[in-house]
Amino acid sequence: MSFPEFAFNNVRRNLRAYISYFLSSAVMVMIFFAYSVFIYHPDISHSDFGKYIATSMRIASYVIYLFSFFFVLYSISAFLKARNQEFGILTILGAQTRQINWLIFLENMLIGVSAIVTGVAGGLLISKLFLMVSTKIIGEVELSFYWPVKALIVTSSAFMLLFVIVSLFTLLFIRKKKVLELLKGSSMPKKEPQVSWLLSIFGAALLVTGFVSVCGEYSKNTLMTAALTGIAGTYFFYTQLSVIIVRLLKKNRPFMWRSTNLIRISEMSYKLKDNARMLFMVTVVTAIACMVSSVLLFMSQSNRELYDHSPYSLVYTVYDSNNDKPDLMPIADEIKAHGADYTELKIELLHHLFTLNGNTKGIDLLPVSKYRLLSEQTGLPGIQDVSEADAVLILCQTTNVQNYKDFANASLQAKSNLKLTVKQTVNTDILPFGQFSSPFLVVNDTMYKKLQQDPDISKVTRYLYKVPAWDGSPPSLSDPEVIAGTKLFEWNQKKSKEHNWNYGLFSRGENYQSSKQATSMMSFVGVFIALIFSISSASFLYFKLHTELNKDQRMYQAMSKIGLSPEEMSRAATTQIALLFYIPVFVAIIETLAVVVPILHGLNQTHIMSPILMTAAAFTAVQTVYFLIIRSRYVRSLRKIMV
Template structure:
């Protein structure tokens, strides 16, 4: 038997141990390869979005490759650590340091090449489906044809081969510094009773609780400054939650005599205390990776599903066109007529009307509200616009009463200035009693805010208005506009000059849908990769300590525990180690979803439940798979 055959047989004998690692590497190679096919696909060059798509794909590939590099380094180190007794035995039998290093490099090279070949083959098999989904999300009129690029194959194979080899050398470097006895002992060391700090345990709960509070109360105005602060508290808080509070919690269970001495709880809790302490850093890492996967997937999916609702929120009217200045009225109506002709040609149903408006200036003792451009509408025209759009109008205003429309997500400062707010235009001025309402009319480039005034006030200002202070609006209502969103967006994207402003729900919807589709398409695979890596890390840790666990269960078997009782203890311990990180990650993600809900009009409940459910099914299947392997090993000690 040659040395290469010896290394190959070592990998073959440890197939079950390497399986999760191999599958995670295979998934990373597959996704990287399919993205590379998109980058080198010749038909992409014909589309306007090619630069955006290529930038997104390249960015995704960098993240996948960088994370895969760290994941492979960690995984290889874990496997080497779990086999240190084997390496120690080989050393005592006469294998040299250089031969041991060669064996490690050969083993990792074999797994790496197998992952690369299998990943490219699987990627090639799923490339057609990948391109179909890609075409659907990007709303391409036809599916991109099947294409396998030699450049994509070469790039994938080269980068991942280099990654596996560099990681092999890194692991060999760490192993070479250990003595024979250190290698032979492996991970076997005497254990002391786990200790914890009441102060750090309390601070961990306080840090996580404060991060949750910041997330729960976040809004449009403070979310971005708070995001960094939330991470500052949630990451160390989660770390000490595992390293300190988990030990404090299990010690509390041990003091509860009624619970501790009931059935097999004493054996489960006492051993679990050591497992939680030994695996605290690993559980912290798994929690963070899972939370990132849940949060990114849920947020992206929630934004994608909320496009229609947010279009209504940001653009209340279906379609509007506005111009400033009486000199532009004739050209403006000519443009409007062309737009309506296109609507008729596309057989898009609509109702329309025109209304007058004006641009005035604000006066206030408060600088934030002083000298702002405000578009004013007469209440009668406003009411007709609401009837056109099938919305409810606010109660009629008379005298100097007024309504100031303010977008809640954009600009809400002090409300007191409204009590002393005035508007002026030329020689005309009026003190108003204004109250805030939500935006019901589309904004425009000619005014910071929109205000509804009484017909009397509007007529007085209109008679005294200069030519460039008058505005004309043409509004269109399209029943079931979502059916014609793409056509409406194309039509309203008319080449108006700077004197005209067009706005439509369809244009906002299509833009948001496209941008979020790109982001979701690029981000979902990265999120899944993070989650699979988290599951693989748990798998590695189970295999790394399985020999020690078998000795423990063999002792329990000798003192009289039945097969059923030992399987029950093992299942409980595995379940806790598997689902505690999942549960904490879900709670972290739920508060992230709360931030999103505070910023959106659409409900994110259903998208959140959908994402968490999908991940739970995958995680539960992984748990059943690992549990079956673990309990099968237990039979050897019975």
């Protein structure tokens, strides 16, 4: 039997152990290849938005490739650790170090090449479906299938290089060990998990620092501080704090001696300590995926809410009202071209500067008569009569609403020496001017006329177009609201360039679809990265459990001889496996809540819990599927050795 045949037989006989690693690697290759098929598609270069999508997918492919390196490295090292005894026997039989290294290299490359071939073959099978689905989700013209020679070369070369580098790197795991250490393998007795109180306190302090950072004023520095302290604190949580928690549980004698808790808790301290680095890596990966998914889902919901809360299909804004009357005919003609009726409402506002808390701040002013017209058409909250010296603050819930909170219940001094006192504050979700909506003051008509006389005041005129036929659910790309809005947006861009950007057009349908395209594209890329992370995390846990299977079998077999029943064994093993699967998810969800909620609150966003909880539920459900599958296989293996 030749050496390559020996390596092939080793892989074939350990197929059950290698199958999860092989399939996970093949899925990574397949997704990387599918991304490459899109990136190098010849029609992408003819689309501006397509180039942006291709760039995003290229970044995603880099993330997948980098993560694949660490995944393969960890997986191979786990398998080598489980086979230490085998390598020790080969050494005693006369195998030289270079021969064992060559055997390991051949086995790794055999699995790697097989994964590349399988992944590329799977990618070719799904490439047409991938192109069709991806363009459908992001709203681009469907891309035709082509023979992806460049994608094939790039994918095969990249992953072949990855497997070669990792295979060479893993040889270091064997060289450092002596024959006696190899022969003992995983049967060497473990020492009691050690813990440092100093490092435990330091880890707790890092976690508290990270939480305090995200709760403060939002900035890039606070976000970076929260990320670094949170990641470092998570590492010390698994390596130090988890051991302390288990020790505290052990001191509770009534709890420890109940049922099989003695077995569960005693073994838990070893498993948490042994798997600390793996649990840390799974937690960080899951937390990042959960945070990104929550933000993307929130953006999608916010885009829908912006559409639902915008009562006017079109809002045309003239920022320099001293010019001649703007040409509104193209807007009317475009609406009529689609056979729709409309009403036009002209609203004039003043942008006035006031002294507030020693600072000069500006805010729009609207006469109460015009506000009541807006209220009738849009459903804005009604207000009572406003006296000449008073004002009502209308707080539209937009991202910049925090900048206007100081106006509430304040006395305002205008440059013209006129004074206003804000007597009432009205909060509303309705955005009467679409995305251009900002909080504004409603004042008495007489006061409004007086303020108009100020020569330094700037005037803004908005033309609001209500199109009943376009109201309802958000439109698709082919709906008249989007088609008309897109044409008018392009028309306004050209006109604004000619007039120094004194004109602004908000198209509710066009804005909704543009935001939806961007969010859908990011979600599409993010879903596949999250899928890679999820599959890899489950594989990490499976490899670790498989590595420790022989040791656990010996322990449970010995305990079955002194009376441990299969049902008690099943409950104890299930608890230990559940901890490995659910602790990272639970910690990742807490970190997501601790990071995303304060940041979005700092940006004055509301209704933020639902996307986070939906994302958390999705990750928990996927992890539960992996848990049930792996738990079933693991417990079945343990039952075979029970007396």
